[in-house]
Amino acid sequence: MDGFVQFMEEKFVPVASKIGAQRHLVAIRDAFMVTMPMMILGALAVMFNNLPIDAFQNFMASIFGGEAWKGFGGSVWNGTFAILSVFIAFLVAYNLAQGAGKDGLAGGAISLGSFFALGGALGMSSTGLFIAIIVAIVSGELFIRLIGNDKLVIKMPDGVPPAVARSFAALLPAMIIISLFGLVAAIFAAFGIPDIVGAFYTAVQEPFMGLASTYPSALLIAFITPFLWFFGLHGANMIDPFMQTINAPAIEANVTALAAGDVAPYIVNKPFIDSFVNLGGTGATFGLIIAIYLVGRKNKAFNVVNNLSAAPGLFNINEPMLFGLPIVLNPIMFIPFILAPMILVSTAFWATKLGIVPAATFMPPWVTPPILGGFLATQSISGAILAAVNLVISVLVYIPFVKISVMQELKREQNA
Structure with a gap:
């Protein structure tokens, strides 16, 4: 593993760094960062107009008469x-x-x-x-x-x-x-x-959107972001231009299809990844935080980093964990950091494909805590349950590697 890390540092990281700093990709990424508040507001307006609760729809229609109450959400969408x-x-x-x-x-x-x-x-x-x-x-x-x-x-x-x-x-x-x-x-x-x-x-x-919504592409997205982060490169920012170009049209198409009683055509979009895969941030590191609380208490350094990372991790900010534990360039954590997102994207993709969970049609802020994000993205309890199941899976994936890390650290302390 050390040889692999050294090879990637010498051959891969310089190339990936140049790609990440490519001025056209940076310009696209920064442009979408500016529009993010408007996209979230537009998604809220869509959710307000299409909230799948009959009691709410009937109540609003009885007060304002017919479909007139949807004018507010429509106007916000127009802006x-x-x-x-x-x-x-x-x-x-x-x-x-x-x-x-x-x-x-x-x-x-x-x-x-x-x-x-x-x-x-x-x-x-x-x-x-x-x-x-x-x-x-x-x-x-x-x-x-x-x-x-x-x-x-x-x-x-x-x-x-x-x-x-x-x-x-x-x-x-x-x-x-x-x-x-x-x-x-x-x-x-x-x-x-x-x-x-x-x-x-x-x-x-x-x-292109249809191609990006396939299972292989979902696996690739789940793999590439943590893979880049392992070498200290901001993977989310590097693939964000790609994700954003399919994101808004995919959400819009899903809403239109579901309103017409059809099957949502696009499974993979940003709220799908944020709500079911990046639980606690890239690599599903909130599962790692829970795993350390469960089996990593013997390592004092782990506990300090974990306590500092828990609150940010709840809101999907995992830089303290990535660089504090660390996960970056940590050969032991490389495997679960890559494996967990790929397993989670598989369960989420097929749960959506088989109709167990509705497709993501709303884009919660990326800082929305796990489980709540699944509920908001799909506007359903089943979305929250899927997110909870994925969180448990991520904990189970990380536990063996936390144990290995603790054992190695204890051996180092004894040798010292």
């Missing part, structure tokens, strides 16, 4: 999920430009104009996320290169306010970039594709 792609189109380009030392506001505004020029008004909701990201990256890169070209700068006389000078500095790059996307839209329209966003969603994004 969140319905314009999610607009936020992303602006924020990704903004982050790219800022990272390159350019005018982030101008870069974001030009990207937003380019998105609408390409037909973004037809795909402002989560269905247009892929197109929004592509437009933001392309327009952002063009802006970074054009804004530094002296031939494209309109010189303003001295005394002109800086804000006015900056707007004129971005004038010609904006005209070129937005016109370019308008030209692309015109070419597609000439070939009989007026709705580029809709066509792209049908041809690429929807099949």
